[in-house]
Amino acid sequence: MISEKMKPLVNNNSAIRAMFEEGKRLASIYGAENVYDFSLGNPNVPAPAAVNQAIKDILDEEDSTFVHGYMSNSGYEDVRATVADSLNRRFGTHFNQDNILMTVGAASGLNIILKTILNPGDEVITFAPYFVEYGSYVRNYDGVLVVVSPDTETFQPNLDEFEQKITPRTKGVIINTPNNPTGVVYSAGTLERMADILRAKEKEYGTAIVLISDEPYRELAYDGVEVPYVTGFYDDTVICYSYSKSLSLPGERIGYLVIPDELQDSKEVFNAATIANRVMGCVNAPSLMQRVIKRCIDEQVNLEAYDKNRNLLYNGLKDLGFVCIKPQGAFYLFVKSPEADEKKFCEACKKHNVLVVPGSSFACPGYVRISYCVSYGQIERSLPAFAKIAAEYGL
Amino acid sequence: MISEKMKPLVNNNSAIRAMFEEGKRLASIYGAENVYDFSLGNPNVPAPAAVNQAIKDILDEEDSTFVHGYMSNSGYEDVRATVADSLNRRFGTHFNQDNILMTVGAASGLNIILKTILNPGDEVITFAPYFVEYGSYVRNYDGVLVVVSPDTETFQPNLDEFEQKITPRTKGVIINTPNNPTGVVYSAGTLERMADILRAKEKEYGTAIVLISDEPYRELAYDGVEVPYVTGFYDDTVICYSYSKSLSLPGERIGYLVIPDELQDSKEVFNAATIANRVMGCVNAPSLMQRVIKRCIDEQVNLEAYDKNRNLLYNGLKDLGFVCIKPQGAFYLFVKSPEADEKKFCEACKKHNVLVVPGSSFACPGYVRISYCVSYGQIERSLPAFAKIAAEYGL
Incomplete structure (x- = not known):
């Protein structure tokens, strides 16, 4: 069977x-x-206590067919605008609602963007150690996961080997910072060099290589360490975010994709990703939890x-x-x-x-x-x- | 891109x-x-008002890390048992929690079962008029949708043409009753004949053909018409259910699959479908809404x-x-x-x-x-x- x-x-x-x-x-x-x-x-x-309070307030204040109903497959427009504003405030970006696609967690966001861009045989590079499901996600679309071996001294990405492993078939690169399983945060210097390599290879091969940043742990950083925002380093970037850890809502399956204007064919990619969200069966991110995100955007x-x-x-x-x-x-x-x-x-x-x-x-x-x-x-x-x-x- | x-x-x-x-x-x-x-x-x-009340009660009575946390990829065991009991009471079935897989709506359930069983080139039959997304769902797994032409007199399925269109590559049949877009309900007689045809073809070709019943409208039936429960007619049946219409929760993305013991390789299919739910990125059905289903199982x-x-x-x-x-x-x-x-x-x-x-x-x-x-x-x-x-x- x-x-x-x-x-x-x-x-x-x-x-x-x-x-x-x-x-x-x-x-x-x-x-x-x-x-x-x-x-x-x-x-x-x-x-945070504010989450459960927000749920109760939403149920008391907003209409049932609105709160529990269908919306655009990309999510409620006001929720997406709130997410964009929050990112702009915190990271100096300039997103708007048309850059934000609400998803069933980051895992679904990763699947959506991979389905949107991968043709069979396309390669996606990631860095060991890595979350084992990346391999399944890439194979879902008949892509090939290419693994860069670990630098066990620092657990920062091995960029020399990365450069060598980029080929004309490389369509994506998945990074995860702060990292599961090492807890390492990629520095601005690391991201700058990674972006330089990617730009050079895009030019050399005449291809587009999408840097996919899987960020469920973004808010979990200690000792005041900065977690640089990846879109600032490289235009062809897509962010996969989840509230699973920042708001402790892993079971609720709520997150978003950021598809910046700077990405090649950005509007087409956003449109295709919205359709991918629908045809893969998610249809849209859970509606009540989207409403919660609007009210709890500054909670942690x-x-x-x-x-x-x-x-x-x-x-x-x-x-x-x-x-x-x-x-x-x-x-x-x-x-x-x-x-x-x-x-x-x-x-x-x-x-x-x-x-x-x-x-x-x-x-x-x-x-x-x-x-x-x-x-x-x-x-x-x-x-x-x-x-x-x-x-x-x-x- | x-x-x-x-x-x-x-x-x-x-x-x-x-x-x-x-x-x-x-x-x-x-x-x-x-x-x-x-x-x-x-x-x-x-x-129903009971839904919002249930949400508030859950938040007051159940632990936050439980309500919003990860559970088994197939869903909370007590929720699955409650769904099974309800079906057994209403339809004389004999399911238990190990037959119920909570999903992100019926659309996700359809994708899960198709990913679980389809090899490239496998054929899935459906009956015109049909929900256009079926084609996308089947193509997601490189299957081929085969369409039986409509009987525009009755809009009951054209079973003569159906019989002719079953081939050794037929792996699935999707039915939708009550039907979108016609509102027609398949009678017990129709399902009996359909099951007879499927059993004969399974025997003739030595294949397994899964009857996939997409049932978001099951509870929306008028004039006391009976909507027969499909598993009673044919062993190799999988039910895709959604609460989108029965509880008016389409945005919340909550539903389930029924994978009966009578299905060939039932345990393996359930296990594989649970993994498909995870690797497609849903991971699990939204947790709070699962808890709601337990408390609102008899609501409509x-x-x-x-x-x-x-x-x-x-x-x-x-x-x-x-x-x-x-x-x-x-x-x-x-x-x-x-x-x-x-x-x-x-x-x-x-x-x-x-x-x-x-x-x-x-x-x-x-x-x-x-x-x-x-x-x-x-x-x-x-x-x-x-x-x-x-x-x-x-x-």
Whole structure:
């Protein structure tokens, strides 16, 4: 029954599902309190109180057929204008509602733009370590994902290898900053050099290469680090944003695409992306949540909670002898495995009821991802377990 | 910039967009009160009051990270169980939560099941007149839509032609009952014969043919007509449901797939469909609206309002001499054009500020679709305009 294209996805899925089931199994044996599940990226910090208040106010103040009804496939015009204004205020951009397309989260935004631009065989470059679903998204449109190997010193993108991997078939480049799984933020210098390379290659090959910036973690940055706005560096840029993390609404599936005027064929791309949103079956981003975004445009989750987690876990693991760069954003630590085969390390952790994700799931073996979007208490309770693991490895 | 596959969609889109723009243009000249726009299928009856109350109660009673958070890609287990129980109560089925996959509306459900089962070149049969997006959905997965020509006497499916058009490449059949655009409901007898044909062809060719029932209008049936539940007729059935019309929540994008145990490889199909939901970028159906469905499972919009509209418009047009079968469900009339080229008839209507959709948009030229999900007042005010149109055609 299953299509040939879905078969490998079904087979690969079992590894992740197995970890999920293992967590449930361990919790049933040892109690949830005594299982330290760092495997998921599901925010534990609640949405700002203003979100639920906005929902109630909308229901009291706006008409039901408007709030729950169809609108333009690209979203309510006033919501899109509010998003554009907010970006302009914060990043000095000059967008308007015709640059903003409301989407069913960033994952749907990525699919929309890939469907809009990819022909079969077109190449899309990304940088290891990367979110494993990028491969599925690109294959959905018969594209080919080309992976630049990781720079494990800094986890900044390896731009020399990037330059070499651009071909006349390169149609897109996906970046993710702040990064899942490393927490690294790309600097302005990095983006400038990346843009220079892209412009030169567009000129050399006479092609258009779209820089697709996947930004669900944009608002999750610590220590005052700047997360540069990518459209300022390179004209052929499309931003995929999600409120999943900035407002802790991952289940609601609400985000947007930014398609700037500077993008080649911008109006045609916006129009085609709007149609892609419809024919892929989303039709439009969930309506009530769009209305919420208008009222909560300046809201943000409590970042301090994540920052406290980050410092506790980072310092705790470092003191135990683990090796890890300090993340500047998102809510993950990407820790070097004490043995070359990080899957064995994951197994060793599991014996202490500690669940972490192998780096090979992000095309970066030898590392593991530890999500700190968990309770502070879980991190505190887990440190003695990490101490035992460190001792086993003689750290 | 635009992919080859998107280009025809962009070009075809302009006709519908033109009608939308024309409506706005006419309203700005003559006033919205004096433009009779029957072109859209956007419910005008508000959601039941219980929906907004349920939203407020959920926000007060359930935890924020639960209500707005990730859950299984197939949806909250308790919501899926509630949907299964409701179906079992109403239709004598025996589903459980493992047969229900919550989706971003029925359009997304259709895309999910087509992605799950279609290989390039596979054929999907549907019956004219049909919702034009079916073609886009099937082409998304490189399938081929095969159209059975309409029986314009009854608008029941032409089953003789259907039987002839089934080939070894037929992987799916899409039906839509109550039907957009005709309002026709398929009888138990029709479904029985359709199932007999499918079973015989599955046996003859040694293939699996999935009957995909697109049911956004299931609850919109009048005069006590029964809308038979399709899984009872044929094992290889998948139901695509939406609450867009039954609860007037089209903008919220909430619906579900039913994947019965009787379907061949049922468990594998459910698993693959769950993964398809994720990798297409929806990830999961909007979380708050899933919670709403649990609390509003027995709610329904005020059908009387649509029924009143139906009778006023049907009788009004019939008295004027227009030819139309009386719809048993949905909120559309499919009226015979008084001249062979219905596009010219649409133009003639437009001169009286009456906007209707040509049947060729549903692969059924010679007819027009008139949506009666509008205010009763609009229908009342429009009848003198229809009278003038009738007079022009000498009806």
